[in-house]
Amino acid sequence: MNVQRLLAVAYKELREVVRDRISFxxxxxxxxxxxxxxxxxxxQDVEHVPFVxxxxxxxxxxxxxxxxxxxxxxxxxxxxxxxxxxxxxxxAHGDIRVILIIPERFQERLLAxxxxxxxxLLDGTFTVPVRTxxxxxxxxxxxxxxxxxxxxxxxxxxxxxxxxKRQAQPLNIAVRYLYNQEMRNTWTVAxxxxxxxxxxxxxxxxxxxxxxxxxxxxxYNMYASTVxxxxxxxxxxxxxxxxxxxxxxxxxxxxTVYYGAPFKGSLPAFALVSLLxxxxxSSLGLLISLLVxxxxxxxxxxxxxxxxxxxxxxxxxxxxxxxxxxxYFIAHLFPxxxxxxxxxxxxxxxxxxxxxxxxLGALAAYSLVMLxxxxxxxxxxxxx
Amino acid sequence: xxxxxxxxxxxxxxxxxxxxxxxxxxxxxxxKDRALLLFVLYAxxxxxxxxxxxxxxxxxxxNMIVHxxxxxxxxxxxxxxxxxxxxxxxGEVPDAVEGMRRVEEGQAMLFLDIPEHFAQSLHRGxxxxxxxxxxxxxxxxxxxLASSYSVSIGSAFSQDWAGQGAASSGxxxxxxxxxxxxxxxxxxxxxxxxxxxxxLVMMTVMCxxxxxxxxxxxxxxxxxxxxxxxxxxxxxxxxxxxLAMIVVTLAGTALALFGIMAPLFAVPIRGSIGLFFLLTAxxxxxxxxxxxxxxTFARKAAQVGMLVLFIVMPIVVLSxxxxxxxxxxxxxNTIMTLSPLxxxxxxxxxxxxxxxxxxxxxxxxxxMVVLGSLxxxxxxxxxxxxxx
Numbered sequence: 001m002n003v004q005r006l007l008a009v010a011y012k013e014l015r016e017v018v019r020d021r022i023s024f025x026x027x028x029x030x031x032x033x034x035x036x037x038x039x040x041x042x043x044q045d046v047e048h049v050p051f052v053x054x055x056x057x058x059x060x061x062x063x064x065x066x067x068x069x070x071x072x073x074x075x076x077x078x079x080x081x082x083x084x085x086x087x088x089x090x091x092a093h094g095d096i097r098v099i100l101i102i103p104e105r106f107q108e109r110l111l112a113x114x115x116x117x118x119x120x121l122l123d124g125t126f127t128v129p130v131r132t133x134x135x136x137x138x139x140x141x142x143x144x145x146x147x148x149x150x151x152x153x154x155x156x157x158x159x160x161x162x163x164x165k166r167q168a169q170p171l172n173i174a175v176r177y178l179y180n181q182e183m184r185n186t187w188t189v190a191x192x193x194x195x196x197x198x199x200x201x202x203x204x205x206x207x208x209x210x211x212x213x214x215x216x217x218x219x220y221n222m223y224a225s226t227v228x229x230x231x232x233x234x235x236x237x238x239x240x241x242x243x244x245x246x247x248x249x250x251x252x253x254x255x256t257v258y259y260g261a262p263f264k265g266s267l268p269a270f271a272l273v274s275l276l277x278x279x280x281x282s283s284l285g286l287l288i289s290l291l292v293x294x295x296x297x298x299x300x301x302x303x304x305x306x307x308x309x310x311x312x313x314x315x316x317x318x319x320x321x322x323x324x325x326x327x328y329f330i331a332h333l334f335p336x337x338x339x340x341x342x343x344x345x346x347x348x349x350x351x352x353x354x355x356x357x358x359x360l361g362a363l364a365a366y367s368l369v370m371l372x373x374x375x376x377x378x379x380x381x382x383x384x
Numbered sequence: 385x386x387x388x389x390x391x392x393x394x395x396x397x398x399x400x401x402x403x404x405x406x407x408x409x410x411x412x413x414x415x416k417d418r419a420l421l422l423f424v425l426y427a428x429x430x431x432x433x434x435x436x437x438x439x440x441x442x443x444x445x446x447n448m449i450v451h452x453x454x455x456x457x458x459x460x461x462x463x464x465x466x467x468x469x470x471x472x473x474x475g476e477v478p479d480a481v482e483g484m485r486r487v488e489e490g491q492a493m494l495f496l497d498i499p500e501h502f503a504q505s506l507h508r509g510x511x512x513x514x515x516x517x518x519x520x521x522x523x524x525x526x527x528x529l530a531s532s533y534s535v536s537i538g539s540a541f542s543q544d545w546a547g548q549g550a551a552s553s554g555x556x557x558x559x560x561x562x563x564x565x566x567x568x569x570x571x572x573x574x575x576x577x578x579x580x581x582x583x584l585v586m587m588t589v590m591c592x593x594x595x596x597x598x599x600x601x602x603x604x605x606x607x608x609x610x611x612x613x614x615x616x617x618x619x620x621x622x623x624x625x626x627l628a629m630i631v632v633t634l635a636g637t638a639l640a641l642f643g644i645m646a647p648l649f650a651v652p653i654r655g656s657i658g659l660f661f662l663l664t665a666x667x668x669x670x671x672x673x674x675x676x677x678x679x680t681f682a683r684k685a686a687q688v689g690m691l692v693l694f695i696v697m698p699i700v701v702l703s704x705x706x707x708x709x710x711x712x713x714x715x716x717n718t719i720m721t722l723s724p725l726x727x728x729x730x731x732x733x734x735x736x737x738x739x740x741x742x743x744x745x746x747x748x749x750x751x752m753v754v755l756g757s758l759x760x761x762x763x764x765x766x767x768x769x770x771x772x
Contacts, residue, residue, distance in 0.1 A: 019682065020686070022682075023682075023684065023687055023690065026687065030690050033694065034693070034694065034697060034698075038697075038698075038701060040716065041701075041712050045528075046710075046711060047526065047710070047711040048710045048711050049710055076710070081509065088567075089744060092734065092738045092739075092740045093730065093734070093740065093744045093745070094729075094730045094734065097710070110558045110560070113557075113558050114558055115559040115560070115561060116558070116560055116561070117561045117562070117563050118560055118561070118562050118563070119564075120562055120563070120564045120565070121564075121565050121567055122565070122566045122567065123566075123568060124566040124568045124570060124572055125569060125573045125577065125737050125738065126573075126704075126733075127576075127578075131443075132532055134564055134566075135529070135532030135535075136531060136532070137562060137564065138539075138564075139532070139536065139539065140534050141560060141561075141562040142543065143539075144560060145561075148558065149557045149558065149559065152557065152558055152744075158432075169771060170506050170509055170545045170546060171462075171506065171512070171513050171538055171541050172513065172514050173517050173537070173538035174514050175519055175534060175535065176516065176518050176519070177518075177519055177521045177527065177531075180518050200693055200697065201693065203690075204689050204693070208685060208689060212686070215604075227754055255391040255520065262745075265586065292417065292419045292420065293419075294420075295597070295601070296417070296601050296685065297417050297423075299593060299685055299686075299688065299689045299692070300420060300589075300590075300594065301419070301420070301421065301423050302594050302689075303589060303593060303689070303692065303693065304589055306436075306585070307585060308427075308431055311588065312434065312435055322574075325437075326437070340430055346422045349488070349490075
């Protein structure tokens with residue numbers, strides 16, 4: 001490999017990108033802007049769940065019970081509904097997720113010392129939050145139930161309410177959160193956006209830079225020149241890796257400074273992992289560029305592939321360990337899951353090079369294999 | 385003088401034939417790119433299959449370790465309640481420090497620390513007995529589930545214990561029980577949700593990207609000049625691109641729905657299938673209008689790429705397929721009403737799972753019609769202006 005020729009290719013590539021002012025600006029503007037939009041809007045919290053109450057009892061006790069939900073930050077009260085029919089219409093339209101039904105004679109039964117049953121109807125369409133919502137309802141209801149029991153016993157036995165409450169609640173599980181003490185979702189999401197935004201932009205720009213030459217025909221210059229395949233590929237890679245690395249720095253600063261996500265690990269080790277992630281993504285982009293002939297295809301494949309990787313194989317929404325069969329295997333074919341793991345180790349768990357070496361090794365091996373594959377597929381002659 | 389009827393008829397026929405030829409050209413062009421075609425096919429088949437078969441987002445066998453300083457019947461009862469499928473007991477540790485170390489190393493997700501004299505304190509009942517539970521929340525969603533399930537276990541334990549105490553003293557306490565029913569997907573089959581969601585995402589991306597990039601490609605190659613000197617109107621040029629993509633999207637959707645989702649995942653089609661495809665076509669038209677509008681702002685494919693990313697990603701991520709939109713900031717929720725996908729999500733899940741018809745969906749449909757006309761009209765206007 002001749003370093004001078006390699007640098008010439010890299011320089012030519014750099015000039016080409018810098019000259020196209022709009023694209024150049026977009027390269028650096030888009031990732032931080034995406035970070036701002038997603039960091040602000042993307043949340044995995046289950047809060048403000050819209051719900052209605054159908055109160056068939058309409059007594060002091062039923063309103064008291066309803067108030068436990070209305071005052072909760074997990075639920076957003078949308079009003080009382082007349083009957084199940086009108087409430088279910090709201091649910092069919094996606095306006096509410098929960099219907100609570102308080103039966104007739106709710107107060108009468110409770111005051112007489114008999115148990116009663118509340119019905120809750122949940123919209124099961126979006127399966128992910130449903131379980132959490134079910135948990136909320138159980139928790140709120142048993143709290144309300146406990147208070148009512150305490151009041152009941154206190155009244156009948158003439159003991160202070162506080163004492164009865166302690167007896168009704170003999171056990172308390174005090175939950176403490178490790179790493180993310182306040183369960184601040186932004187702290188989890190913002191670092192992961194590094195993984196997500198890079199997977200959208202890096203392969204796309206890399207793939208386009210080769211396919212553009214194919215489409216305009218300027219790649220024939222390279223075919224006819226003394227530049228070797230390896231020199232051409234590395235020369236193309238270098239500027240792209242440079243741009244993406246600048247973006248890594250920008251995104252890292254946004255995550256830590258702007259969103260205040262704590263970074264507890266070793267910065268040099270994380271920088272190394274990030275660099276390898278960028279190299280791996282760029283080589284994925286190179287592979288795409290070899291498979292297609294026009295930019296339209298390169299664009300579409302890079303974007304849709306990024307979307308699929310993010311949703312399914314990044315370990316962001318569904319943990320890789322829980323995956324089965326083919327999906328578990330496929331997830332290992334993309335660089336995203338290793339970087340997700342590295343982000344979690346470096347940001348929340350404060351890991352250094354010793355904890356990161358597995359992801360580092362995986363990304364390095366991945367890049368190497370991809371580059372060798374690309375090199376062997378790349379031909380300096382026109383396909384018939 | 386108005387034209388005679390046969391002349392109008394002739395013009396219409398010619399117009400239709402021209403549009404058909406242009407649409408055919410789009411198909412031929414799409415078919416030329418083998419890799420692209422294969423990828424589109426994969427996006428609507430294999431991809432949907434894998435998305436539906438993907439891991440469940442339920443808490444599964446979360447590893448739990450315990451430090452039991454009490455070793456009583458009561459402490460064993462509590463530990464025993466953390467059961468599969470949510471939790472998995474993976475062992476006891478001699479002290480709390482060791483327990484925390486194991487969670488930090490990722491060997492366990494939860495660490496339950498039961499203090500000495502646990503049973504004694506429960507029996508005495510003068511104060512509430514505290515038990516510490518440490519949860520690894522580096523993954524927020526699983527952390528939420530784990531802590532919410534643990535708290536439920538704790539309150540069930542409490543209730544049983546208090547109940548025993550009350551029963552022995554002969555008193556019966558009134559209780560409020562909750563009965564939960566889940567509508568539309570009672571078994572919480574994740575494949576329904578995730579395969580429909582994946583299909584919607586693929587529709588959106590294809591509909592924006594295919595016509596948008598097709599237009600920029602003509603600009604970049606200069607073939608747009610050839611089209612302009614032809615007898616075609618700018619409307620026909622744009623409309624043919626949109627029409628071709630609507631057909632591709634409908635075909636892909638039919639393939640996904642009848643080839644994968646209905647037979648393999650038993651996704652129910654509770655509403656009218658005709659209405660579903662009609663509204664899918666409307667959605668395709670709306671998003672294709674967006675794609676063309678983006679293309680009028682760009683001269684090069686790379687620029688379209690970045691613009692599309694900036695428009696498509698928020699649409700996909702923030703419209704409510706990935707993350708629940710209830711907990712999003714209110715201002716953002718308002719802005720997202722401009723996203724066609726936001727409205728189509730209600731339509732698609734509404735028809736397929738909730739069996740909704742036009743009488744409940746009309747406002748979402750209206751929003752899509754308005755958005756589609758606006759986007760397509762704006763795109764047309766910019767396109768015409770650029771040609772002058």
